[in-house]
Amino acid sequence: MSLTPALVVIGAGPRGTGVLERIAANAAELYEGLPLDIHLVDPYPPGGGRIWRQDQSPLLWMNSMAEDVTMFTDETVLMDGPVRPGPALHTWAADVRQGRVRVLGDPAVLEEIHALGDQDFPSRRLQSAYLRWVYERTLAALPPGITVHEHTGHALRVSGPRDGRQRVRIEGRADPLVADLVVLTVGHLDAEPDAEQEELTAFAARHGLVHLPPDFTADTDLSALPAGEPVLVRGFGLAFIDLMVLLTEGRGGRHEDGVYIPSGREPVLHVGSRRGVPYHSKIGYTWQGERPPLPRHFGAAQAEEILERPGPVDFRRDLWPLVAEELGHAHYHRLFTAHPERTAVGWGDFEEKYAVAEYGSPELAALVASAVPDPADRLDLDALDRPLDGVRHASYDALQDGLRAYISADLERRHDPRHSPDLAVFLGLLSVYGQLTRFGDIGEQWHGFFSHLASGPPGPRLRQLLALSRAGIVRFAGAGMTVETDEAEGVFRARSVTVPGASTEARALVEARLPDPSLRRTRSALLTALHEDGAAGTGTGLLSVDPADGRVLYRDGSPHPRRFALGPYTTARSSGAFTRPRTGGPAFRQNDATARTALAFLRDLSCRDRVTA
Known part of the structure; x- marks a missing residue:
């Protein structure tokens, strides 16, 4: 040997x-x-x-x-x-x-x-x-x-x-x-299916339905999804974008000048998720000027101090405040240095007070409100993460209009360098990720948040989504999406908190996400x-x-x-x-x-x- x-x-x-x-x-x-x-x-x-x-x-x-x-x-x-x-x-x-x-x-x-x-x-x-x-x-x-x-x-x-x-x-x-x-x-x-996916697959088999569990979309056989039929899609991230493309352009449809020309072979996709919205668009401009000095609030020293504490690390209690402070620092540094006309005080004064204000405190909220007059220039991580929280629509038709307006506004903002603090937050997310790798398994909350803000689809894909929505090929199902099985009717039924009391039925269900x-x-x-x-x-x-x-x-x-x-x-x-x-x-x-x-x-x-x- x-x-x-x-x-x-x-x-x-x-x-x-x-x-x-x-x-x-x-x-x-x-x-x-x-x-x-x-x-x-x-x-x-x-x-x-x-x-x-x-x-x-x-x-x-x-x-x-x-x-x-x-x-x-x-x-x-x-x-x-x-x-x-x-x-x-x-x-x-x-x-x-x-x-x-x-x-x-x-x-x-x-x-x-x-x-x-x-x-x-x-x-x-x-x-x-x-x-x-x-x-x-x-x-x-x-x-x-x-x-x-x-x-x-x-x-x-x-x-x-x-x-x-x-x-x-x-x-x-x-x-x-x-x-x-x-x-x-x-x-x-x-991965093998979990208990819920096994039950859904068994239900589909009993009633001659289609259930596609979590998988790599590029490797999934989508031929079982029939043309013109409603399909429930649970998941609104990048796996859904792939699914959307393969079931539309992949079946012979085409996009022309912002309008989708169907082939007639497409199913109708009713898509929802916990958030009920697609990931935020990729930012469509490049960085210009001074970068935010990172890390500032969550660097190696802060990570080491937390790791030395006795007991397990809790993401929400121990890490999230530092994450939020770092992202806020990146956002406001860019706002004050690149767009000073939209601020009421100097960066040095603001930074000094920001550094000692406790995350989530009334003092921090008051500081930001007094220094940044326009609420659109303030960083609201909760609103970015869960934009449909508290939003209710009387019908699914009303939801379509509302979500198209939301996606259009997101596209406009993410392609407008006047909102360059958004790109600074992206750089902050990457900096934070570098520290969080030291803490082992911190749960899914961070990874979902990061993907939603920083790992979204290209802007052209969201414009295609809007065209498919207008063409009736994609229907938005809302946030907090749940799927029920109806043994008597032999269908899957989806509900969401965004449209109370309403439901959508289909004979096909796709889990548009990677296996855990x-x-x-x-x-x-x-x-x-x-x-x-x-x-x-x-x-x-x-x-x-x-x-x-x-x-x-x-x-x-x-x-x-x-x-x-x-x-x-x-x-x-x-x-x-x-x-x-x-x-x-x-x-x-x-x-x-x-x-x-x-x-x-x-x-x-x-x-x-x-x-x-």
Whole structure:
């Protein structure tokens, strides 16, 4: 058996690529020219992985502008390893157009690259080409002696002693891979249905109905949804946007000058959710001028102080006040410095008083009211998060008008630089996320809030939603949406608090959301086996990891010395495997810490005599 140290990375999407990039960046300092075999395992092609694979509908877009996507570090990333700059997506596309970068692939993707503007929203197929190029560049940057071996297939199990080599069993491969360290970067996972979803599926089977449980929309068979029939859709986030596109343009309809021209093959989508509104539109302008100084109220010192307190951390009690103060600081800094004509005092005076005012106090409310005359310029996080709270309509028809007005107003505001404090709040959200990754599983409240404000659809998608609403293809169902089953009538029935007493019936129900990450219900044989082997999970089902370096934590609280995990299924989940340039990139910091820990371990291992199992 070879004595060359071996590392297995399970997951070849952008997170796995990011770990490889950090290994390449840190190898000169930490690995001293020693040999290393890296085995990369994934059933999907390296670079894009499953979510960003090339083989998917060209109708599906990213929800970020080309200039807001990078896989490379810069000086804003707080990490111990060296910065290795590289092109953001829009710069890479310009390099392709000008012949500095050569990309082989689908002619349609190449055509899109040549037409891509900095503020366009690329297709996911185009992003796949960028990710593949980043992966190939990363391989080229690895020093001599470090070799990557690609393995196509699902990893099924990791076994081995804590103080010895690990064995990774791969579907369809007779012999396991033998490794000194294993890093899991498996991304979003499928899950078995929970009790509610099982009951809904059984009800649908009894009555010949259609029920589509939470899933990746791009992978869902939508052919069972009949043309012209009502379909209840529970979920108004990005999964719904994909569903909307695939069931309209994907069935032959088209948008012309703000009007939707149906093909006649579309179902009628009755969509609602807890909030009853789509995520806020992506902001449609770029940053100009001075950035807010972040962090100010929620930085490393504040996080450390909370972590040192005895007892568990409660998000609403311990963290939310600091989150709100940081977002408020970002908002008002931008308002006072970029739009001083809309304020009544100087920034220095306001900032001094803001810093000592307690979150949620009458004193803070009075300070803001006296310094910011127009209520539209004040930050109201509750209203942003739950815009339909307290809103009631007498009929569903009235709700359609009301929600179209809400979406139109949101689009106008999010594309108007006069409201640039909104973009400052977005930067504050990214800063806050970087601190929250240190606290492990803080529940779903934060992640839902972040997604609603910061991870919404492109503006053009919301304009398409308005056109579909006017065409009667999409019907808004309201907030607090619930779904009942009627055994006597054999239908699903939806109600919402927004239209009291009213209901909508349908023979089809779609859960437009990703499966919840859960060790208890995951369909990943790999994570199930890891959990059975003693890896710790949280109450919400996330895999527990050490936030410092991503080592998997076990039920006795100890980190496994040879197993690491990064991604949305862990307690250190961050806002994404790639990010907007110059915004800190928490995932990049995590990748760097894991890579450096792994390289130091493997270096020390290779520098002493070792007995291989």
